[in-house]
Amino acid sequence: MTTIRRFCCNDLLRFTNVNLDHLTETFNMSFYMTYLARWPDYFHVAEGPGNRIMGYIMGKVEGQGDSWHGHVTAVTVAPEYRRQQLAKKLMNLLEDISDNIDKAYFVDLFVRASNAPAIKMYEKLGYVIYRRVLRYYSGEEDGLDMRKALSHDVEKKSIIPLKRPVTPDELEYD
């Protein structure tokens, strides 16, 4: 039961039930507002009956040439709305926007290497592990860069896994 609409500032005061989750980071204001100011189409919230916030996705589009891509910065769902495929709906929306509006080649995301349930979910959604990023999370834990090719990447070149892991300073984007 989901009304998916653009995220707005007031939602920041309403998303506590989602962000109290220990794996969901609460960023500083300029981070959220930069996303809203630059990529409002990549920041969506799902609302349920009684105007409850169910979850949200934030992302951006960036890169040059054939690395022009959508990026999922965060996707999260409140505990009471889990196991209902909401994350999938939100991801599909971001993929659609990347594919149809911005004509991007792929969508990528980073996930903690230890977060097995999330990795499994992304794999189900068609993402593959493109490369491992050493000590990506606060210089401690490795991250996995996962990708899904979009229709413009006809030969699916963007998702051919790299053979070696990379370090955070080798990443093209922040």
Added chain:
Amino acid sequence: MASKFGYAGGIPERKVRPIWDAIDSRQFKNALKHVTTLLAKHANSPYALALKALVLERMGKPEDAFSVSLNAKEHLFSNDSLLIDDLTLSTLQIVFQRLDRLELATECYEHACGKFPNKMELMMGLFNCYVREYSFVKQQQTAIKMYKLAGEEKYLLWAVCSIQLQVLCGNGGDKLLVLAEGLLKKHVASHSLHEPEALMVYVSILEQQAKFGDALEILSGKMGSLLMIKVDKLRLQGRLLALACDYTAAADIFQKILESCPDDWECFLHYLGCLLEDGSIWCDEAVNDPVHPPKFVSCKVSHLTDEQFDSRISIASAFILKLQTDTSDNSVRCPYLATIEIERRRHLRGKGNDDNLMDVIVQYFCRFGHLACFTSDVDMFVEVFTTDKKAELFGKLVKYNDTLSTPPTKALGLSISLSKIKQQLLLGDMFKSSASDVEDSCAQMFEMYCKNLPLSKGFDPQESMHGEELLSITCNILVQLFWCTKNVGYLVEAVMVMEFGLSIRRYVSQYKILLLHLYCHFGALSVAHEWYKSLDIKNILAESMLHHILPQMLVSPLWSELNGLLKDYLKFMDDHFRESADLTSLAYHHKNYSKIMEFVQFKARLQHSSQYLVARVETPLLQLKQNANNIEDEEGILQSMKCGIHFLELSNEIGSKSLTFNEDLESRPWWTPTLEKNYLLGPFQGISYCPREVSTKERETSLKRDIEKKSLLPRMIYLSIQSASSSIKEHVVNGSVTPGITLELKFLLERFAQFLGFSLSEAVEVVKGFSNGERSVVSDSNLIDWLNFTVFLNAWNLSSHELVQPDRNERKPIIWNILDSMLEKYIFEKVRSMEPQLCSPWSDIQLLMQLVTEPLAWHGLVIQSCLRSCLPSSKKKKRSGPAYQSSSNLAHAITDSVQQLSLVLEDVMKWLNEWNKRPEDENSEDILCLLRKDGHNDGPGRVFHILETFISTMSNEEVGDRIYHSLKSWSPADVARKMMTGKLKVLMEFSAICESKLKLLQSLKQQIAQV
């Protein structure tokens, strides 16, 4: 910044590059060296000076930076032949912004634009300056100039947004919208629009003028194709049609959306609203607080005839039925919940009946009852029923549940949903049920949790486990049992259940919040604070979640923890206020115009936050409490807050301000639905489940009064110190007391008296009456205010003599005498009424702590001030020597007061030491005893007994390694110990405060003895 290379003010790039490199790598000393070299050659270059100012500011030398940047500005203005470039200006702008002097940066750009009127780069800089200053009119004027010069759509939209801001956030009248529309119309006629956001602004300008038809025409025209997300466009069209009261067309649009997004609940409500020709949902959007939207869909009784109503409802039912058949996705709930909403509308119209409504809820339960969100989905519908009907519904649900055969996880989900409904019933109707029935339910729920724990065997610790909610429900009901029976054992049991849950999986935030409040209730604030920290509340979450701990911390002696909370919160808010305009500027540049209004309004919302204002007032009060033992330190603090003048201004302004309330009250436990309310402190009564009868208006009025009163305190403390010292000087040099101080203090006393509900003269009479034991006006809720008032009254009386002349036969001025005896009386009263036990009422201890850290502390400052003025200091030894003797009444007053307050504090310390006497194990054993049944069947301990049995019988194979080890390592004795040590820690902090005050009094005694 490294990108800002170029020729600036005639300085070659290679000479500037090392400076920027050093700044970028934070090597400021090195940067300063380079700048100094540069300035040797280009002493008058505004750019070189601006760079120096920037480096100095980054080095933490704001004053130096300011004078250098002013110098740069002067050169910029005075040298006519100078070529002004944006690099110089933007560097200066950065410095001025960091120094909080935005207006100076604006002046620089204004000057530059005056000198070179057609330079787009400079005008852009000027526009940004106005954005930072929220000068909407000037923004508009600048943008129009830019639009005229460049003819770009972007600049036109900047102007239009600036107009919209004037209307919605400034003083601009609605007529300005006509101007905005005209500008857009003209541009569209010749150039059309090219950005989707530009179109959205155009539509919103028309919508704000209620020109819905025009807006619709534009959307259906060529420009409409700019909106690429089809659903968004349809939603916009639907809303405009509904606002234009073209409900038939609007309903068609919403139907279309539902066909492609059958799970869109809001869209369904819009659809139904349109079918029934009820536009209240859109009207409500405008009046409702967007941060706390209502759970209920408000709807008015339809003006349709019965036949029309029936026919529309059957259209809706048929369409919803079709949606149900067409949707293969099992997770889609909207078409099923829709049937309940349709039934509710029938009910509201007087055409439905309870049975039908119950039936559709039962059907929904059969389909989705296993989901965690089932209860919140149907919450609003269940509320329609009376208590009896709710019980009937519950009976029906139970009956159906018994007939369903489902896999274990689904069965557990169904049982949890039932438990949640039952909890609502129990909480709402408990005064009708017997305590043992409630205990039975409670035990059942806990048993269900234990029984189903094996379902989560092998789960990743990050993953939610099955049945977690059962523990929260158990806890909630145990607290209810405590409220009903006042048996503290239930509360201890509730703590045990939550701690147990967290030892199995430590990430459940719901448990942590419940625990936090339970520990607060026991006074184990330090443990509550630990749990709060473990929630990792930061940034914007502090605005919505700090309320869980802040009110309790404000009246606690955990000053350093409180300081941390306030500092982090204020830093977050102030950082946002500083950065917000830059982010708005980003939205302008990225052409996301719809975000501009949103950002400006959001900043205003946070600036008016009630919690922010509370924090701003409480922070200086905390500093004043912390430093009250040393008058010089206190004066330093007061100086840093301009002797309380700022807060006085706040106190004067607050009445006309409107406050926003951004707390997430939904996350609070049922027994304390708002910050001000705690049912457990009052008598047991029936309440509706999770009562949300919070009137924001009421909260606003009382909070404003509180802020208004509290923000008088710093100034009153300052004036009291001054008044006390000038009263002595009067005796010493026979000079006159500064009349301004006395007058101002009197004026503030008048204001303070109003908060007590009296005029000054009446309040003085009340205070005088205290000496005869007349205290009927004093209650726990105004005790601190009365005592603070008496402290300030006494200080004023010392210098004014307007009120009471010292009685010749008395050793002390009369008010002073009354004040000392009141402090003594109330502190003794609190101390003697409380046994040193875990469950002694914490609110009394809180009052005791406030008495010592507020009125007693402020009175201590008055005494210090008197004594300092009359005791010989090294410089004025000869002259002030006899002062102490010459003002003999005061001398007696000080001597007596110090003696009396010392005795009071010694008594408090003695009482505090009683707490510490008992061995830790004995304390925790006492707590555990509250839970041991020892053959009794009634009373607390049943759940705890199940818990202990479960731990001892559970095997590794059943629950898996991780859970098994958590169970085995969990110790109730540790929890009991934690409860007691948590409380003791707070009391010991208080003891340390008392001790420091006692030391102060002893040193004052010594000083007096030396005279």
